[in-house]
Amino acid sequence: MSEDVVLVSHDGPVAIVTINRPQAMNALSRSVRAGLAAAFRALEADAAVKAIVLTGAGTRAFTAGLDLKELGSEGLGAANAESPADNPVKAIEQTGKPVIGAINGVAITGGFEVALACDVLIGSENARFADTHARVGIMPGWGLSQKLSRLIGPYRARELSLSGNFLDAATAERWGLLNRVVPAEQLLPAAIQLAHDMAGIAPGFSRAYKALINDGYALPFREAMALEATRSTAANAKVSAAEVEAARGAVQARGRQQ
Numbered sequence: 001m002s003e004d005v006v007l008v009s010h011d012g013p014v015a016i017v018t019i020n021r022p023q024a025m026n027a028l029s030r031s032v033r034a035g036l037a038a039a040f041r042a043l044e045a046d047a048a049v050k051a052i053v054l055t056g057a058g059t060r061a062f063t064a065g066l067d068l069k070e071l072g073s074e075g076l077g078a079a080n081a082e083s084p085a086d087n088p089v090k091a092i093e094q095t096g097k098p099v100i101g102a103i104n105g106v107a108i109t110g111g112f113e114v115a116l117a118c119d120v121l122i123g124s125e126n127a128r129f130a131d132t133h134a135r136v137g138i139m140p141g142w143g144l145s146q147k148l149s150r151l152i153g154p155y156r157a158r159e160l161s162l163s164g165n166f167l168d169a170a171t172a173e174r175w176g177l178l179n180r181v182v183p184a185e186q187l188l189p190a191a192i193q194l195a196h197d198m199a200g201i202a203p204g205f206s207r208a209y210k211a212l213i214n215d216g217y218a219l220p221f222r223e224a225m226a227l228e229a230t231r232s233t234a235a236n237a238k239v240s241a242a243e244v245e246a247a248r249g250a251v252q253a254r255g256r257q258q
Contacts, residue, residue: 006035007057008043013050014195015043016188022058027067028088028110036088036114044095050199050206052095053191054118055102059126059184062103063111068136089142092117096207098198102191103127104184106166113142116151119210121177122191124184127169129177135164150217152177208235 007018017039019026026032043049056062084090092099092114101118108130115121115129131148133140149157152175160167172178182190198206212231216224 005029005032006039008039010049011192012196013048013199014053014192015046015049015051016053016055016192017043019054019056019063022056022060024067025061025064025106026056026058026111027064027069028114029067029070030086032063032067033088034086037086037091040088040091040095041085044091044097047203049097050201050203051098051100051195053100053102053188053195054092054114055188055191056104059105059124061105061111062101062107062127063114064106065108065110065112065132087142089113089117096210097203098195098206098210100191100195100198102187103169103178104187106130109133109136109140109144110142113140113144113147116143116147120179120194122187122194123169123172123178123181124187125169125181126184127172127178127181129160129167129172130164131161132164134162 005020007020009016009018017036019028019032019036021027021029021032028036040052043052098120099118101115101121103115103121103123105124105126106128107115109132112129112131131140131144133144139145145161148161151157156175159165167175167177169178169181173181180190201209208231212228216227219227
């Protein structure tokens with residue numbers, strides 16, 4: 001992409017994807033949306049990549065959401081008419097590898113939805129979240145209305161979405177939206193370190209376990225427990241005693257190092 005609005009770098013088996021429009025609060029222009037979707041499809045297909053970190057350039061914004069200036073000239077219908085292949089949230093959600101969101105600044109509306117597509121969220125003290133869909137007068141289409149209430153509860157979700165108010169990093173951590181908050185200069189190193197920890201899991205098992213968590217979370221509890229039992233029985237039947245013994249030693253050694 002000529003503007004390099006989406007950057008991809010690598011730290012061994014970890015890929016770092018950066019939304020690179022700091023002068024525009026990393027707003028999700030058409031080119032950014034397409035670039036993000038393409039980047040995640042490519043990383044999903046790359047066997048050398050075991051985990052992914054997603055962040056925004058600078059310290060002000062993870063992403064401020066859809067580029068309202070662009071939409072103001074093109075109209076919302078232009079975004080709705082886009083190819084599903086250019087949907088960044090779907091591309092992130094369909095990635096079988098762990099995706100860690102390093103929330104370096106504001107994550108607003110569509111940017112909030114991009115954050116919620118990640119598997120884990122770590123924030124700097126600059127992280128803030130806001131759902132301004134109602135204030136702009138548009139309905140969410142990337143999952144915010146359904147995911148947020150399941151993550152923080154419907155009362156808190158309604159407070160955020162029907163006010164458009166900001167949620168600061170400390171409160172987001174307390175509400176369970178952020179896994180943890182770290183100083184800004186430690187954010188990317190912390191996210192990359194966690195990604196390396198996750199990259200140490202066998203890729204096929206990591207993918208299957210992520211799918212089990214996600215698929216089960218979408219079901220009522222009784223059905224989710226049945227799903228786990230079914231998949232557990234099928235998968236564990238293939239594991240030999242020798243494999244368990246070999247893994248046990250590795251786990252014990254790692255535990256002594258932590």
